[in-house]
Amino acid sequence: MFHSGTEDVGNAIKINDVLAVYPEYTADISGTSKESGKVRVVATLGNYYLEGEVIEGYAETGYLAMKGTVVCLILTRVKLKH
Incomplete structure (x- = not known):
């Protein structure tokens, strides 16, 4: 998940947060858009990315993951097995 890298994101989102x-x-997301799922943050990937796993429902590229007023853009990344 991509985020702005600002201090407010770092303070708001931690590993294991859902x-x-x-x-x-939308400005009033609670009233106009339906939640499609939940993701758990499993790792930080540099200054601008978080790794997450879908734990409920579904998430697609371009969807948004939110905690309070902090928003991350969901991107698809294939995790290769070693």
């Missing part, structure tokens, strides 16, 4: 997933962003 974020709600939405297909779109």
Whole structure:
């Protein structure tokens, strides 16, 4: 998941946090958009990315993962097995 890398993101989202997933962003997301799933943050990947796993429902590329007012853009990344 891509995020801005700002301090507020680092303070708001930690490993093992669960974020709600939405297909779109609106100013009043709770009233107009339906949650499609949940993702758990499993790792940080540099300054601008978080690795997550879907734990409920579904998430697709371009969907948004939210915790409070912090939003991450979901990107698809294939994790290779070694």
